[in-house]
Amino acid sequence: MTSKILAERYEVHRQLGKQTGRQTLLARDLQTQELVVIKQLFLGSDCEWQDLKLFEREAETLKALSHPSIPRYLDYLEIDEPDSKGFALVQTYVEGKTLEEHLRSGRTFSESEVKELAKSLLEILIYLHEQDPPVIHRDIKPSNILLHSRSAHSVGQVYLVDFGSVQNQAAKFGGTITVVGTYGYMAPEQFGGRSVPASDLYGLGATLIYLVTGLHPTELSQQDLRIQFADRVTQLNSNLQHFRML
Structure with missing residues (x-):
């Protein structure tokens, strides 16, 4: 053929x-x-x-x-x-598996790996948000994060993919309001069709919560627009538990 x-x-x-x-x-x-x-x-x-x-x-x-x-x-x-x-x-082309695929295969992430992931993703978001005007991904979630060459000593090279929901200068100056994102990872303001750089941090926070609990954010309760997860991760360092990302 x-x-x-x-x-x-x-x-x-x-x-x-x-x-x-x-x-x-x-x-x-x-x-x-x-x-x-x-x-x-x-x-x-x-x-x-x-x-x-x-x-x-x-x-x-x-x-x-x-x-x-x-x-x-x-x-x-x-x-x-x-x-x-x-x-x-x-x-x-980036060879690797998404965080979603890793989780579905039963792999877990240690606290040090979660911190390493958070650091790598924050560095990517800093780069995007420092563009003029800021580039907002608007769909940070496990299936849009790739890991390449994961080993016993490293979480691997982290990649952020799928910019199909991105907001940039084309959306900054007027235009119609667009609601995009994935339920459970969308910041509250995204439901109103508005996004700011902090909206990506919400998606990152929800992703990390999924990693440490094994539960989709929609399976966890919320209080004052904050996902409640501390009772599911009693072994997690308290400093990481109370990190105010959400």
Whole structure:
């Protein structure tokens, strides 16, 4: 069977994920021989204007970023085939498993690993939030965090992926209010369609709570908009338990 080649350059190896009107592919760049990830958005009856706007915003934002823990923008393509039309975003490929995959496989994270993860992710968020204007990811959660080369002595290289919900200068100066994010990891202000840099810290905090409790944030009670988890992690250092991230 002949492999499909996109834009006379990208040889498709396999599908990594699929949603309505979208798919993510693993491919090889025939010019560089490097593996790449291709995110495709198809223009069909299920595609809304907001979907296209966010997809284009993701591409423009990634094009302006340069950080070792964020997959790099490589190319943007127009798909014009007899059976499909749309757009594609090409990024560098990062080999690894998401935190969600690690948790579902039964792996646990020690307190030192949780601290290491928090530090790495905070460094990424500092970089994003120091852009002018700030870049707000808006969907920090275990399935959007990749770990590469995890070992007994290190949690591994941490990557933040999927900027499909990102808010940047395109959203800063007016425009419609957009509610994006994932329930359980969304800061309260996101339900009103507004996000600030601290909204990403809420998502990070909820992610760390999931790591130390093994419970999705929606499975835990809230009080005064704070997730209550201390009674589930009695062995956790009190300083980390009371860290005011949320």
